[in-house]
Amino acid sequence: MDFAFTAEQEELIRTLRGFARKELATRSQHWDKSGEFPASAWRQMGELGLLGLRAPAEYGGQETDLLTTGIAMEEIARGDFSCTYALQLAGLAGEIIGKNGSDEVKKRWLPGIISGESVVAIALTEPSVGSDAANLVCRAVRDGDEYVITGEKSGISMGMFAHVVMLFARTDASAKARGVTAFAVPLDAPGVSRSQLRDLGSRSIGRAVLSFDHVRIPASHRLGEEGTGFYQVMRGFDFNRVFITLACLGSAQASLEETMAYVKERKAFGKPIAQFEGVSFPIAEAATYVDAARWMSYRALWLADHGRPYTKEAAMAKWWGPKLAVETIHQCLLLHGHYGYTDELPFEQRLRDVIGLEIGDGTAEVMKLIVARELMGRETLPY
Known part of the structure; x- marks a missing residue:
């Protein structure tokens, strides 16, 4: 087994760490307080090739492996957690539109998504349907050369800013x-x-409710055959759940590094507080867990890149990683004392941002159901 990154991946880490520190971290608080969409950062990430990592080469993408994309997610999260949504959604577009879209749809949308000029969202969740994605209410009815879409989607990240959504609707009421x-x-x-x-965190991603009142679209805008949408999004969710985990861990790792530097300088009772076990032990424990969760995530993406099943590993990473990140950032906030509780330091924002992805793309409870199913079979499911 080889646990080393390639030379290209190491160079990517160096490049993105500098970019995240100089271009994202310096503006992250402004985006959070204003709710402003970071359009310039989207374009910068497009220029770096980050939004085309999983897209077809013929439209300007790179068709990069999943592990490398996961590394990019982790590094971008060090600077601004909300900016990782760009990589998430562009990656899903590369998978869903890139593999299932008509030439017309791919030509219209993929180049702009890859460059960062066009913003894409995914519209699956509904007011009464979250985890139970097979029971969607939003419907699409064929009418000649068009489909007529009626329904509502809720909790849609980038919903206020997106130019196009990958929408999932019911075309067969009996299935x-x-x-x-x-x-x-x-x-x-x-x-x-x-x-x-109005969200607790990730305020710059414009999460929204989208309503579709007899919206007509050409039949050519269907992605794949009728009845295949659920399976498309579930395939995408497997790798995206690992991407989310790595983004959460990137935010936690940045918090740990800042906290380690602080406790070596901050003095109490005549010596640096890092010398007190009540300070150093929580840091040691958090660093151990974060490293373990990171390698679990990398292994899941390695399995995917080698064509092996990884649904169980993706679900394991997703239920644990975001929870661990929340706990780690919280601990870092506390170790900074009362200043950690202010908005002068980044911990309160990171905490608010990461909590959102304890929910998004699958709650811990649903992830544990998937793990149990993969370990013991479908007979263990409660439905």
Whole structure:
């Protein structure tokens, strides 16, 4: 077994660590306080090639392996957690649109997504359907050369800023998972409306409720065959859950490094507080757990890149990594004392940001159901 990164991956880490520190971390608090969409950062990440890592080469993408993309997620999160949504959603677009879209749809959207000029979102969750994604209510009805979409999607990251969504709707009322179809829906289409949610964290990603009132789109905007949408998004969720975990761990790792530097300088009772076991032991424990979760995540992506099953490993990483990141950042906040509780330091923002992805793309409870299913079979499921 070889646990070393390639020379190219090491260079990517150096490049992105500098970029995250200089270009993202310096503006992260402004984006959080203002709720402003970081459009310039999206374009910068496009220029670096980050938004085309998983996209087809013929549209300007790189078709990079999943492990390298996961490394990029972790490094970007060090500077600004919300900016990792760019890599997440562009990666899902490369998978879902890149593999299932018509030539018309791919030509229209992929180059702009890759450059950072066009923003993409994924519209799966509904007001009454979150984890139970096979029971969508939003429907798409075929009408000649068009589909008519009616329904509501909620909790949609980038919903206020996206130009296009990968939307999942029911095309067969008699089927569950096999009745769900994917579509590329431009958000400037007549009948689309948006309503922003007021979130605890990740305020710059414009999470929203999207309403579709008899929205007409060409049949060519269907992504793949009817009834294949659920399976498309589940394949994407496996790797994206690991990406999310690595983003959370990147934020936790940055917090740990800042805290280690602080406790070596901060003095109490005549010596650096790092010399007190009540300070050093929590840091040692957090560093151990973060490293273990990181390598679990890398292993999951390595399995995926080698064509091996990794659903169990992805779910393991997703239930544990975000929870661990929240606990680690919280501990770092506490070790900074009362200044850690202010918005002068980044811990309170990181904590708020990371909590959101204890929910997004699968709660811990659903992830544990998946792990149990993969370990013991479907007969262990409660449904």
